[in-house]
Amino acid sequence: KAGVTQTPRYLIKTRGQQVTLSCSPISGHRSVSWYQQTPGQGLQFLFEYFSETQRNKGNFPGRFSGRQFSNSRSEMNVSTLELGDSALYLCASSLVGPNTEAFFGQGTRLTVV
Amino acid sequence: TQLLEQSPQFLSIQEGENLTVYCNSSSVFSSLQWYRQEPGEGPVLLVTVVTGGEVKKLKRLTFQFGDARKDSSLHITAAQPGDTGLYLCAGARVGNQFYFGTGTSLTVIP
Numbered sequence: 001k002a003g004v005t006q007t008p009r010y011l012i013k014t015r016g017q018q019v020t021l022s023c024s025p026i027s028g029h030r031s032v033s034w035y036q037q038t039p040g041q042g043l044q045f046l047f048e049y050f051s052e053t054q055r056n057k058g059n060f061p062g063r064f065s066g067r068q069f070s071n072s073r074s075e076m077n078v079s080t081l082e083l084g085d086s087a088l089y090l091c092a093s094s095l096v097g098p099n100t101e102a103f104f105g106q107g108t109r110l111t112v113v
Numbered sequence: 114t115q116l117l118e119q120s121p122q123f124l125s126i127q128e129g130e131n132l133t134v135y136c137n138s139s140s141v142f143s144s145l146q147w148y149r150q151e152p153g154e155g156p157v158l159l160v161t162v163v164t165g166g167e168v169k170k171l172k173r174l175t176f177q178f179g180d181a182r183k184d185s186s187l188h189i190t191a192a193q194p195g196d197t198g199l200y201l202c203a204g205a206r207v208g209n210q211f212y213f214g215t216g217t218s219l220t221v222i223p
Contacts, residue, residue, distance in 0.1 A: 006155075031209045035213075042215055043213040045211070045212075056209075092155075092211070096209055098144075099144040099163045099205070100209060101146055101158055101205075102158070102211050104156045104158075107155045109153065
């Protein structure tokens, strides 16, 4: 069974540009969550999607957005990139229900220069 | 404010030593997960504990869930260099909301 796949693995962007990251969840997993990880802040929750709807949202500015498709694949977009957006972006998929577990992809390393 | 606090934040020990990492919260969780993460990679799920007081063993790793389901501990016996990494605990709540701890960076020196 394939794991969570994130593409691309690495990205270098210039300040002011926008970027789209992709996440394909484990087959059968309909919940997809996104996290930002930086050395100083640890793992910060961005948002969670289920059945193409955003159910939970973390405390990030509106420049961070996401969506989920009917096949459960998800994308997140960051517009008007800032230097502080440089981070490892992680996607996790999970089943819905009690005692569920989150399975992570390898992440996308975004560097903003 | 972090919902889950881990301690210690950093740990550097010699190969063969034992160690314990703590994950504490004032909130109740339906389950709690432990992950290990290596630099530049995503966290890998080690174990999930569900029942208050539950103890799970994974080779040299022992995980315990507090009776009140608010805290957990990870004990490693005879640490090896391959145990080096960032250990994260995560509490799960209804609605697929996962709350991650602050992380414990472990270095095992050969």
